[in-house]
Amino acid sequence: MAVITYREALNQALREELDRDKRVFIMGEEVGYFGGAFKVTDGLLAVYGEKRVRDTPISELTIVGSGIGAAMGGLRPVVELMTINFGLLAMDQIVNNAAKMHYMFGGKARVPLVIRAPQGGGHQLGAQHSQSLEAYFLHCPGLRVVIPATPADAKGLLKTAIRQQDPVIFLEHESLYGVKGEVPEGPEHLVPFGKANILREGKDVTIVAYSKCVYDALGAAEELENAGIDAEVVDLRTLNPLDLASLVESVRKTGKAIVAYEGWRTGGAGAEIAAKIYEAAFDSLDAPIERVASLDTPMPYNRHLERAVLPSVGEIVKAAERIA
Amino acid sequence: MALERDMHTAQHALLTLQETQLLEFYRRMLLIRRFEDKTAEMYARGKITGFCHLYAGEEAVAVGAISALYDKDYVVSTYREHGHCLAKGASPRVVMAELFGKVTGISRGHGGSMHLFDPDLRFMGGYAIVGAGLPVATGLALSVQYNEGPEVVCAFFGDGALPQGAFHESLNLASIWKLPVVFICENNFYGMGTMVQNAVSQEELYKFAVPYKMPGVRVDGMDVLEVYGATMEAAARAREGDGPSLIEAVTYRFRGHSMSDPAEYRSKREERIWQERDPIKLMHRRLVADRHVAETRLEEIERQVAESIEDAVRFADESPEPPLDDLGKGVYIEE
Numbered sequence: 001m002a003v004i005t006y007r008e009a010l011n012q013a014l015r016e017e018l019d020r021d022k023r024v025f026i027m028g029e030e031v032g033y034f035g036g037a038f039k040v041t042d043g044l045l046a047v048y049g050e051k052r053v054r055d056t057p058i059s060e061l062t063i064v065g066s067g068i069g070a071a072m073g074g075l076r077p078v079v080e081l082m083t084i085n086f087g088l089l090a091m092d093q094i095v096n097n098a099a100k101m102h103y104m105f106g107g108k109a110r111v112p113l114v115i116r117a118p119q120g121g122g123h124q125l126g127a128q129h130s131q132s133l134e135a136y137f138l139h140c141p142g143l144r145v146v147i148p149a150t151p152a153d154a155k156g157l158l159k160t161a162i163r164q165q166d167p168v169i170f171l172e173h174e175s176l177y178g179v180k181g182e183v184p185e186g187p188e189h190l191v192p193f194g195k196a197n198i199l200r201e202g203k204d205v206t207i208v209a210y211s212k213c214v215y216d217a218l219g220a221a222e223e224l225e226n227a228g229i230d231a232e233v234v235d236l237r238t239l240n241p242l243d244l245a246s247l248v249e250s251v252r253k254t255g256k257a258i259v260a261y262e263g264w265r266t267g268g269a270g271a272e273i274a275a276k277i278y279e280a281a282f283d284s285l286d287a288p289i290e291r292v293a294s295l296d297t298p299m300p301y302n303r304h305l306e307r308a309v310l311p312s313v314g315e316i317v318k319a320a321e322r323i324a
Numbered sequence: 325m326a327l328e329r330d331m332h333t334a335q336h337a338l339l340t341l342q343e344t345q346l347l348e349f350y351r352r353m354l355l356i357r358r359f360e361d362k363t364a365e366m367y368a369r370g371k372i373t374g375f376c377h378l379y380a381g382e383e384a385v386a387v388g389a390i391s392a393l394y395d396k397d398y399v400v401s402t403y404r405e406h407g408h409c410l411a412k413g414a415s416p417r418v419v420m421a422e423l424f425g426k427v428t429g430i431s432r433g434h435g436g437s438m439h440l441f442d443p444d445l446r447f448m449g450g451y452a453i454v455g456a457g458l459p460v461a462t463g464l465a466l467s468v469q470y471n472e473g474p475e476v477v478c479a480f481f482g483d484g485a486l487p488q489g490a491f492h493e494s495l496n497l498a499s500i501w502k503l504p505v506v507f508i509c510e511n512n513f514y515g516m517g518t519m520v521q522n523a524v525s526q527e528e529l530y531k532f533a534v535p536y537k538m539p540g541v542r543v544d545g546m547d548v549l550e551v552y553g554a555t556m557e558a559a560a561r562a563r564e565g566d567g568p569s570l571i572e573a574v575t576y577r578f579r580g581h582s583m584s585d586p587a588e589y590r591s592k593r594e595e596r597i598w599q600e601r602d603p604i605k606l607m608h609r610r611l612v613a614d615r616h617v618a619e620t621r622l623e624e625i626e627r628q629v630a631e632s633i634e635d636a637v638r639f640a641d642e643s644p645e646p647p648l649d650d651l652g653k654g655v656y657i658e659e
Contacts, residue, residue, distance in 0.1 A: 025470065051470065057500070062459040062493035069463020072448060073398075075470055077463075092490075096453050097460065103655050105441035105449060106432030110657060141655050165657035 001184055006148075007177040009155035010040045010116075014078065016187040017162045018048050021076060024162060027054040028063060028080030028116075037082045038118055038177055064090035064115060068098050068167075071113040076162060084119035084133050084171065091136075098167040099142030113168070114161045120173040120212055120262055121310055127298035130306070132211070132262040135269045137169040138239045144168040144193060145239040149214035151181035153237055156191030164193070173212040173262075194241030198250070202232035205324040206250040206257045208273060210236040213260040213292075213311060220260075220316035227317075229324045239269055247273070248281045255286035256323045260316050265293035287323035292316050331544070333553030338614055341549075346611060349391060349548045351625050353383040353604050356407040358633045359416055360579075363406065363423060366637065367583045372423045375452075376437045379407035381578035384603035385510050386411040388551025389478055389571075392559055398446045398468075398477040400461035403438035404510075404577075405450035408480055412447040414440070416636035426643035433646040434654075446475075454515075455481060455488030458507070462494045465503035465568075476504045476562040478555070484515025486524045486532065495536040495570065504562035506555060507570045510545065516581045517589040530572035538568050545573030546603045576601070 004012070017024045026041060026048075032055040035042035045053040056063050060081060067079040081087040087094070094115065101109040121130030137145045144166050148154040154172065161168040183189070199214065200221050209217040214235045221231040232250050236243065251257050257277055259270035274289040295309045338346070360380040366372045379386065386407040390399060401408040409419055414430060422429030423437050430440050438452040448464060451457035461479035468475045485491050486509070498505045509529050513520050521527045533540020539561070543550040551573050558569035576598035580587035587595075611617040653659070 057493075057496060059489075059493035059497060061490055062462060062497050065456070065459020065490065065494075066463030066466055066497060069400075069448075069460040069465070070467045070470070071463070072443075072460070073464045073467025073471075075467045092453055092456055093459060097451065097456060101441075101449070102657060104431065104435050104439045106430070106434050107654050108431070108441055108443055109449065144656075 001182040003180050004151055004183050005177065006151045006154045006172070006179045006181070007038065007040055009151040009183045010158055010172065011042060011044070012183070013155040013158040014041065014044060015047070017159055018044070018052060020187060023074065024076040024078065025052040025054065026078045026080065027056055027067065029056055029058055029082045031055060031080050036080065038174065040177070041080065060086050060089040061093055065093040065097065067113050067115070068093060068101070068111055071111045072109060076112055078114045078116060078162060081115060081117040083129060084117040085129055085131055087115070087117050087133070094137070094143070094169070095140050099140045102166070103142060110165060111167045112165050114170055115168065116170045116172065118172045118174045120175055121294070121299050121306060122175045124301055124303055124306060126301045130299035132294070134171055134239055135263050135267060138269050138272060142167065143240065145171070146193065146237070147171045147211045147239060148237060149176065149211055149235050151179065152183045153191050153197070155183050156189050157237060160190045160193060163190070171211065175212050191237065193238045194243050195237065196243035196246040197235040197237055198232065198246070199235050200231065200233040202230040202254065204230040204254055204256070205320050206232045206234060206247070206254045207260060207316060207320070208234050208236065208247060208257060209260040210239065211262065213262055216311060216313045216316055217260050219313040220320065223313065223317050224320050227321070229320055231320060242273070242276065244276055244280060247277055251277055251281045252284045255284060257285070258290040258292060258316060258319045260292040260311055262294055262311060264296050265291060266296050268293050290319035290323055292319050331550065334547050334549035337549040337553055338610055343615060343617065346615060347617070347621070347625065349387055349552070350604070350607050350611060350622070351629065352387045352391070352411055353548060353607065354625060354629045355416065355632065356383045356386065356410050357604055358629050359406060359410060359419070359636070362633050362637060364579070364583065366423070371641070372437070374436050375403070376423070376583045377404040377581065378577070378579045378583070379404055381598065381602070382510055382512060382545065382575045383407055384548035385508065385545045385551050385573040385575055386480070388548040389506070389508050389555040392552050392555035393476065393478055396446060397475050397559070398448050398461070398464050400448045400457045400464065400477065400479045401450045402457060402481055403450055403452040404482070405438070405440055409440045409447050409450070412445050414442060414445055414447060416632050417639040420636040421640040421643050424640040424643070425645070426640055427646040428639070428643040455485035455490035457481065458485065458490045458494035461505055462498050462503060465498060465505040466501065468504055469501070474563060476506060476559045478506045478508060478559070480508050480510060482515065483509060483511040483513065483520045483524065483529060486529055495532065495538070495568070498568040499536045499538050502565065502567035505568040506558040506562060507568060508555070509570065509572045510575055511572050512575050512577045514581070514590070530570055533570040538570055540570040540572070542572045542574060545575030546601045546606060548603055548607055
């Protein structure tokens with residue numbers, strides 16, 4: 001297996017799907033001549049041309065809305081929002097249209113649209129460019145929420161997203177683009193939605209994570225091992241659908257759970273995940289579920305303050321020591 | 325000027341179109357009017373609930389524009405959409421059943437008055453957020469252009485959508501990509517109760533075509549032939565690959581914004597003036613005076629329309645409710 005970056009894995013997925021299906025096209029701000037603000041679409045314009053790699057004006061609402069229309073018209077649009085922060089301008093189209101149309105129109109509408117967007121903090125980009133907004137989309141029925149941590153999953157989940165029928169919010173973490181990992185070659189590497197990945201088996205505590213926090217969870221597990229605590233690390237991969245069965249199975253074994261995520265603590269995806277574990281496996285829990293998340297504050301610019309706001313390996317370790 | 329030119333177009337259409345086509349315009353407008361009258365009655369009787377925005381008075385816009393399209397052309401609408409949906413060929417039965425919330429409705433009772441949809445008719449939905457259908461229409465047009473198809477997309481919206489970002493973003497994108505869209509603004513002078521001049525800096529709405537470098541015309545939206553002529557021209561242009569157009573159809577809703585609105589912000593005098601310009605009465609006069617159509621033929625159409633509306637109500641009333649067993653299903657295609 002080739003070792004490539006998360007960014008290259010996404011680029012590979014796009015190339016393979018553009019090759020496989022003529023209906024697939026990419027549209028967004030700076031995806032063409034600039035090569036993508038984070039270089040995910042780098043080199044695609046030269047190969048696939050302006051028809052299939054389309055630079056758009058800065059009009060997020062209409063980029064997403066016209067992606068919806070194009071999907072209804074039989075195409076397979078992959079829309080890139082330069083960052084999820086700008087996606088807030090498109091919330092009406094995402095929530096009121098994409099998410100609802102299949103149900104609201106009596107099952108007759110199909111919106112096979114993929115909306116890709118980088119998110120997350122850690123680069124001193126300030127309050128408006130450092131958010132993790134997955135909970136907004138998780139809250140809304142009708143959207144699939146996909147949030148890969150590894151290069152292999154970035155590729156396999158994006159390909160699955162492009163091939164399936166429902167609107168997908170595909171959230172990439174800005175800190176992960178340079179992360180390297182083994183990625184299966186060949187165009188049929190597909191990762192199914194709703195199947196969590198047990199990255200490390202353990203018997204004392206379950207650390208549930210997704211996106212960048214998966215790496216924090218793995219780092220914490222290593223430290224905990226030295227302290228004699230055997231942690232299991234579960235990468236959710238997709239928040240909707242949620243692989244609750246795997247979580248319950250893990251918690252039945254360990255009796256304790258930590259949910260680690262970069263969104264704000266209040267009303268974050270971790271709250272929902274914890275609630276679902278309580279509902280399904282309360283009798284197996286030996287301690288309250290711990291949440292490790294971002295502090296409830298707009299992201300400060302200062303490096304030290306930003307680090308203190310974000311969840312960390314140390315906080316996960318502390319949470320584990322409290323309950324394990 | 326735009327108005328003069330289009331009056332000429334309308335007169336030309338009146339004299340040159342086949343009588344069957346003119347009668348079809350009349351029939352469709354009448355169908356919409358009687359449908360809306362019946363809808364108001366059913367609403368008052370509690371058979372229809374929720375928000376319900378009637379199209380009475382504006383029939384010439386939907387019928388004129390949609391008659392200028394082919395069946396395969398797309399229509400995107402708003403929450404005031406019964407007229408567009410019927411004009412695109414939906415059976416009054418399935419529209420009325422939807423208003424009744426029945427499983428036989430065009431959206432299986434999931435949508436209601438504001439969310440009618442039928443891809444087979446290429447009626448691509450009613451959108452209940454002002455302006456939100458415009459990006460969708462733009463994207464449908466992109467799919468047509470991408471596939472090098474012959475279709476055009478006709479997007480209806482009200483004057484209330486003009487100040488929305490979605491309007492400006494969509495016209496801009498459609499223009500730079502030369503997409504086959506006909507943007508049809510139904511200017512009925514009020515966004516709910518707010519007069520257009522209190523909401524839009526340029527109240528001659530068709531002039532918004534200028535910054536977006538597309539043709540813009542204002543037509544009399546009470547004259548089905550004017551709307552028809554302007555849409556023919558815009559659709560032909562779109563089909564040729566020359567890009568979008570903006571048509572402002574000046575019209576008037578004979579009822580309030582919705583069923584719960586008595587429209588007290590409008591004067592009775594103003595309403596009377598527009599009632600006299602009733603698009604159906606205008607067409608009736610023309611058919612009799614200019615084309616010498618026998619009154620009995622128009623009466624026959626009236627009778628047929630009345631029958632189909634009665635049939636639609638009976639169908640809706642007798643149809644079953646959506647089953648509770650299905651609740652929670654159908655949110656995703658791939659469950």
